[in-house]
Amino acid sequence: MxxxxxxxxxxxxxxxxxxxxxxxxxxAPDGVTVTVFTGLDGRGVGSLPLFNPDEDGDPPPPAVKDLRDSLVAADAVVIACPEYAHGVPGALKNALDWVVASSEMVDKPVALMHASPRSTYAREALTEILTVISARLIDDASITIPLMGKTPEDAAATLARAESVAALRNALTAIETAVTASAAR
Ligand SMILES: Cc1cc2nc3c(=O)[nH]c(=O)nc-3n(C[C@H](O)[C@H](O)[C@H](O)COP(=O)(O)O)c2cc1C
Incomplete structure (x- = not known):
């Protein structure tokens, strides 16, 4: 699995x-489970505080431990994010900042999935961040399904189309191939 x-x-x-x-x-194809992480928003129990190295003690804040444990338990990570003002959304950057020194992303296979064909600055910035923290980007698994500006109903309809389902499944299969190949190294 x-x-x-x-x-x-x-x-x-x-x-x-x-x-x-x-x-x-x-x-997700058989043998692959995808869990969506919720807890980026800094609100409520279980949500990440704003990154502050002073607060990264032993133990770290519970939500930080949860993020790190979730990353350790994952064979791969998929990130989908908007672009705000030509950058990576602060909430996502905040989450990544919490795992720079603790190293859970080192060698982690990561695929980027895009819901907007624009967002080129955010893609580039995210690629740079992931590279500098030594994650392993899987280019074959990076896909774009244009949903920007769609209502939830229209987005759901687009995602339900056979070609979208196939693109998502192929991307996950590409991740699986990359994970298996790295395990065999
Ligand atoms: C404040 C704000 C700034 C934005 N800046 C950009 C931008 O610089 N480049 C871009 O391509 N899209 C930009 N967008 C559009 C979002 O990236 C786009 O709506 C995205 O699809 C929203 O993703 P979501 O549906 O997952 O929330 C911006 C949106 C907002 C609200």
Whole structure:
């Protein structure tokens, strides 16, 4: 069984990026489970505080431990995120900042899934961040399904189309292949 942790960089209830990740979970081939991580928004029990190295003690804040444990338990990570003002959304950057020094992302296979064909600055910035923390980007598994500006109903209809389901399933299969290949190294 391959376990994938899916992280959406959008906190919107009607987020197209989160919808994309839920669709990936639903499209997962046999032997692959996709769990969508919720806890980026800094609100409520179990949510990440703003990154502060002073607070990264032993033990770390519970939500930070939860994020790190979830990453350790995952064979791979999928990230879908919007672009805000040509950058990576703060909530996602905050989560990644919590795992720089603790190293859970080192050698972790990561695929980017895009719900917008724009977002080129965010893609580039995210690629740079993931590279510098030594994650392993799986280019074959990076897909774009344009959902930007769609209502939740239209986004759901697009994601339910056979070609979307196939694209998501192929991406997850590409992740599985990359994970298996690295395990055999
Ligand atoms: C404040 C704000 C700034 C944005 N800046 C950009 C931008 O710089 N480039 C871009 O391509 N889209 C930008 N967008 C559009 C979002 O990236 C887009 O709506 C995205 O699909 C939303 O994702 P979500 O549905 O998962 O929340 C911006 C949206 C907001 C609300």
């Amino acid at each position: 391959m376990r994938v942790l899916a992280i959406s960089g959008s906190l919107r209830a009607a987020s197209t990026n989160s919808a994309l990740l839920r669709a990936a979970a639903a499209a």
